[in-house]
Amino acid sequence: MPAPLPMELRERFARLIGEGLTGREASRRLQVSAATGGRWARQIRSSGSAPVALMGRPPGTGKLAAHVGFFRELVMQDPDITLFELRNAFAEAEGATVHHSAIASLLKRLGFTHKKGRWWPPSDDVQR
Incomplete structure (x- = not known):
């Protein structure tokens, strides 16, 4: 995921807006996209600054979010149950x-882990 643009750039942008430039002109001068310049200009005019917004999807969303209890109950009943x-x-x-990988991600977020066991019987060529 890309990193947000630095606060120093946002502050320079705010100074240019304070000097009377439009969002598009300020974004062109600082080599930022016009869409970002327009968004920052609106934020600066309404609240006085352009803070870094949260990136990514909000937690607790997705197809399986409503079914957490179902999966937790199944795993508690049978800890050896497979993803399939x-x-x-x-x-x-x-x-x-x-997809089974979505279930694996959900179980990982819930704190369930999978520990691989040792091969049995052990091979003779491995040092003990």
Whole structure:
């Protein structure tokens, strides 16, 4: 994800707007896109500054957000359940399809982890 533009640039932009330039003129002078210049100019005129906005999708959204309890309950009932079994149970219960990697991401956010076990029997060529 790209980083937001620095506050120093935003402050220079605010000074140019304060001097009477339009958002488009100030953005051209600082080599910022016209859309960014217009957005910053509106923010500066309404609130006095152009703060850095949050980037990305807000947490708690997505197809599986409403079904957190369903997955938590299934994993608590059977800790050894696979992602594909969870996917199939969800499809049967809700009638919706979802990719197993989305379920894995949800379970990771909920604090469930997967620890790989050792190979058994151990191979003879490995030093112990």
